[in-house]
Amino acid sequence: MSLFSSEPRPGRGAAASLRSPSADTGVSVRPRSRMPGRLVVAGLSAVLLVTIASRLMPAIRAGLHDGTRGFWVATAKSCAQSACTWTGKFVTHGGHVLLSSAQYDGRLPAGIHVGTSVGGLFTGGSAVVFPATGSDLWIWLLVALVVSALGLYWSSHRLVRNYLRKRRPTAS
Numbered sequence: 001m002s003l004f005s006s007e008p009r010p011g012r013g014a015a016a017s018l019r020s021p022s023a024d025t026g027v028s029v030r031p032r033s034r035m036p037g038r039l040v041v042a043g044l045s046a047v048l049l050v051t052i053a054s055r056l057m058p059a060i061r062a063g064l065h066d067g068t069r070g071f072w073v074a075t076a077k078s079c080a081q082s083a084c085t086w087t088g089k090f091v092t093h094g095g096h097v098l099l100s101s102a103q104y105d106g107r108l109p110a111g112i113h114v115g116t117s118v119g120g121l122f123t124g125g126s127a128v129v130f131p132a133t134g135s136d137l138w139i140w141l142l143v144a145l146v147v148s149a150l151g152l153y154w155s156s157h158r159l160v161r162n163y164l165r166k167r168r169p170t171a172s
Contacts, residue, residue, distance in 0.1 A: 038155040045151035052145045058123040059138040062105075062130035067123035068092060069132060072104045074116045086112065090122050090129050099127060106131035 061067055070092040077086050086108060090099040104118060105128050119132035130137075 041151050042155035045148045045155065048144060048148040049152065052141050052148065055126060055128075056138065056141050056145065058125040058128060059130075059135060059141050061123035061125075062121055062135040063138045065121065065134045067121045067130070068098065069119075069121055070098065071117040072102060072120040072129040074108075074112055074114055074118075075101075076114070088129075090120060091117075098122060099129070102127045102129045104129050104131075105135060105137065 070090055072088045072090055074086050074088045077084055086104065087101055088104060089097050090102045091097050099122065102122075104120065106118070108118065109116065120129040121132050121134065122129050
């Protein structure tokens with residue numbers, strides 16, 4: 001028996017066997033993978049959806065230029081392999097430290113060092129300071145929200161449909 005024969009393998013049904021492309025229909029049947037694709041897509045989509053939900057409102061407020069204006073001041077640099085990130089504090093115009101540990105969501109100036117300050121906008125809801133000019137991050141978050149919702153729908157619509165069909169009363 002060849003690997004791509006249309007006969008069922010011993011101990012298995014015809015649906016579990018591998019088939020070669022049919023000359024009559026031109027349709028090939030892929031072998032079932034061991035990785036449950038819909039489950040992986042559902043898990044990734046759910047994680048993405050939760051992550052986006054927690055970051056969307058601050059990003060929208062930054063897009064509307066709504067928040068507390070002040071300065072993000074670099075306090076520490078941490079590097080892992082070739083990538084470095086800066087942590088800083090957010091200080092209002094009056095000198096009050098509003099956040100002692102915050103990330104800056106914008107382009108940092110070249111030659112940044114501890115003590116460098118950049119104009120910022122703190123929208124609340126997270127430890128992220130946006131550029132004083134606002135942010136377009138909300139657009140990308142909305143696109144990712146739609147993609148994750150579509151992924152969640154694709155991975156679960158059959159389960160929901162089958163569940164609802166079983167719960168539907170039968171006509172007698």
